[in-house]
Amino acid sequence: MADPSSYRPKPGQIPDSPGVYKFRDEHRRVIYVGKAKSLRQRLANYFQPLTSLHPRTATMVTTAASVEWTVVSTEVEALQLEYSWIKEFDPRFNVKYRDDKSYPYLAVTMNEEFPRVQVMRGHKKKGVRYFGPYAHAWAIRETVDLMLRVFPVRTCSAGVFRNAASAGRPCLLGYIGKCSAPCVGRVTPEEHRELAEDFSAFMAGRTGTYIRRLEKQMTIAAEDMEYEKAARLRDDIEALRRAMEKNAVVLADATDADLIALAEDELEAAVQIFHVRGGRVRGQRGWITDKVEAVDTAGLVEHALQQLYGEESGDAVPKEVLVPALPEDTEAVSAWLSGRRGSLVSLRVPQRGDKKDLMETVARNAQQALVLHKTKRAGDLTTRSRALEEIAEALDLDSAPLRIECFDVSHLQGEDVVASMVVFEDGLPRKSEYRRFQIKGFEGQDDVRSMHEVISRRFKRYLAEKDRTGEWGSVGDGEVPVGGEVPAEDAQDDGRPKRFAYPPQLVVVDGGQPQVAAARRALDELGIDDVAVCGLAKRLEEVWLPGDDDPVVLPRSSEGLYLLQRVRDTAHDFAIRYQRSKRTKRLRTSPLDAVPGLGESRKQALIKHFGSVKRLKQATIEQICEVPGFGRKTAEAVAVALAQAAPAAPAVNTATGEIMEDDGGTTA
Numbered sequence: 001m002a003d004p005s006s007y008r009p010k011p012g013q014i015p016d017s018p019g020v021y022k023f024r025d026e027h028r029r030v031i032y033v034g035k036a037k038s039l040r041q042r043l044a045n046y047f048q049p050l051t052s053l054h055p056r057t058a059t060m061v062t063t064a065a066s067v068e069w070t071v072v073s074t075e076v077e078a079l080q081l082e083y084s085w086i087k088e089f090d091p092r093f094n095v096k097y098r099d100d101k102s103y104p105y106l107a108v109t110m111n112e113e114f115p116r117v118q119v120m121r122g123h124k125k126k127g128v129r130y131f132g133p134y135a136h137a138w139a140i141r142e143t144v145d146l147m148l149r150v151f152p153v154r155t156c157s158a159g160v161f162r163n164a165a166s167a168g169r170p171c172l173l174g175y176i177g178k179c180s181a182p183c184v185g186r187v188t189p190e191e192h193r194e195l196a197e198d199f200s201a202f203m204a205g206r207t208g209t210y211i212r213r214l215e216k217q218m219t220i221a222a223e224d225m226e227y228e229k230a231a232r233l234r235d236d237i238e239a240l241r242r243a244m245e246k247n248a249v250v251l252a253d254a255t256d257a258d259l260i261a262l263a264e265d266e267l268e269a270a271v272q273i274f275h276v277r278g279g280r281v282r283g284q285r286g287w288i289t290d291k292v293e294a295v296d297t298a299g300l301v302e303h304a305l306q307q308l309y310g311e312e313s314g315d316a317v318p319k320e321v322l323v324p325a326l327p328e329d330t331e332a333v334s335a336w337l338s339g340r341r342g343s344l345v346s347l348r349v350p351q352r353g354d355k356k357d358l359m360e361t362v363a364r365n366a367q368q369a370l371v372l373h374k375t376k377r378a379g380d381l382t383t384r385s386r387a388l389e390e391i392a393e394a395l396d397l398d399s400a401p402l403r404i405e406c407f408d409v410s411h412l413q414g415e416d417v418v419a420s421m422v423v424f425e426d427g428l429p430r431k432s433e434y435r436r437f438q439i440k441g442f443e444g445q446d447d448v449r450s451m452h453e454v455i456s457r458r459f460k461r462y463l464a465e466k467d468r469t470g471e472w473g474s475v476g477d478g479e480v481p482v483g484g485e486v487p488a489e490d491a492q493d494d495g496r497p498k499r500f501a502y503p504p505q506l507v508v509v510d511g512g513q514p515q516v517a518a519a520r521r522a523l524d525e526l527g528i529d530d531v532a533v534c535g536l537a538k539r540l541e542e543v544w545l546p547g548d549d550d551p552v553v554l555p556r557s558s559e560g561l562y563l564l565q566r567v568r569d570t571a572h573d574f575a576i577r578y579q580r581s582k583r584t585k586r587l588r589t590s591p592l593d594a595v596p597g598l599g600e601s602r603k604q605a606l607i608k609h610f611g612s613v614k615r616l617k618q619a620t621i622e623q624i625c626e627v628p629g630f631g632r633k634t635a636e637a638v639a640v641a642l643a644q645a646a647p648a649a650p651a652v653n654t655a656t657g658e659i660m661e662d663d664g665g666t667t668a
Helices: 039-046 055-063 075-089 137-147 158-167 189-203 208-223 227-245 297-309 330-341 353-379 381-394 447-469 513-525 559-588 600-610 613-618 621-625 632-644
Strands: 019-025 030-036 064-071 096-098 105-109 117-120 128-131 257-264 268-277 280-290 320-322 346-348 403-412 415-425 435-438 506-510 532-537 542-544
Touching: 019 039, 019 055, 019 075, 030 039, 030 055, 030 075, 039 064, 055 064, 075 297, 075 330, 105 137, 105 189, 117 137, 128 189, 137 189, 189 208, 208 227, 257 297, 257 353, 268 297, 268 353, 280 353, 297 330, 330 346, 381 559, 403 447, 403 559, 415 447, 415 559, 435 447, 435 559, 447 506, 447 513, 506 513, 506 559, 513 532, 532 559, 600 613, 613 632, 621 632
Parallel strands: 257 320, 320 346, 403 506, 506 532
Antiparallel strands: 019 030, 019 064, 096 280, 105 117, 105 128, 257 268, 268 280, 403 415, 415 435, 532 542
């Protein structure tokens, strides 16, 4: 591991101008490429104390053995050079998007004498017009089959074309009217090229003009009593409309735009792109990337733009690109996109209207793609087995932890403190074993103390169950089972294991050293020494063991790390949902709930009579008695309950930040 100070340039050596820099390892391999408005300021950030750096950045600078840079004139040039170097050197610490060349496109080979319509994959070729990408090749073939009726463009290969030309007979498509048969001279090269141009224009979204032209021709043919021609034109129009229906209308203003959305966690990110042309979704694609460098959403967006448009030009770059967050150098990226298109490109975040709604749809697709990716990864038996073996090896366990329990504490500023327990068996969640806890031992915010309480309560129940079933022998005379009285629901002796009967081989806590120490201390106090404990700190993704000063760092590609992260995230989400439900329930409570025998109807009658709880608190007993259905005894109970209730926190308008007076509309 290299010491960054050993190769740190002197500040005066680094120019204060835009440029691109490369970090190389001891073998002179490029391991990271970056760009900067000011090379001096950016590179200085990499040579801080290692404890101040993001763990991924710290790993990179300690792997590197040298740094070098190239000065450029503008930020746009820096963006172009960065993209070129990433493609050339494939640095291990740069974000890599795993896509992309497998998506099928509908292509029109305008670079040939007789353009051909076909399905194409791989790198784009000069002189070929591409539409898509499509999710499946059969979707392209369905669209082409409908459109060949109206635009009978050649679809055959070069070999078939030559054979038909030499034989003087067209192929089957030529006989049934789905090819204009340029191979036998039915149309001239110019006429066939015009058909290909019309086909491309229709696919690019210019549909309304062409359909109106066909409708006009159909009307004229009908007026001239050329009914067969009119019927053929009618069928052509219907075929085009069916082809259009395959692409849903999403934007009424015939927008040409690409919408990019992201879904991410600590280790991976899913990117989804919708290609909208003429107001319709003409293509969709997406990919998953490992977050091997310290990068935020804006950085991921910038990398995605480079991936999408780094080799594109002209109309392949749309007029408008909508993103969830703007890159740091927005002006430079916009200028770079405009340069690749040859005209102005708008790069922005949609704020309202149809475009914002469509962006939310793209974001949902990204989230589903990330979940599907993780589900596929988690569902493979071989992968799960390898993950458990990696965990056992990293934590020095005697065997693979077939049952893992994870605990997390959740609260909102010290209120409604709760905890969750999730269970994974053989690498898969066992939801029937999930449990929720309310923290009862103290008030306020103390995650360490809360973790100690939860672990203690869970394993006291486990020991009590073991004592009940006799597996650990009977307790002594007059001795209360560990943990005190066994709850009634666990005391029924029906021969089946109860809620906490099974011990885990591994306890995972959401947190670092303090939480791990608290969990280990709770187990030690109960005399349990055969359950391993570790913690997973969310920010750094480091695995902590009891008593160790340094964490266990699993490789980023480790299936064991992925499984631990999934277990931790599941516990975190389960705890948050419980905490939110408790908070919602608490906020919905009313001081009137404490009045015995006061049902919803009479509560609503009080509120309707006085207008709000605030005015009800100010009312006298005599005034409460004026409400129909309230005698003096009930009125006194209401007054006492309201007097004893703690004053509620003021309501805040979240849109404006104003404190709202409780003058009306408040419900019980």
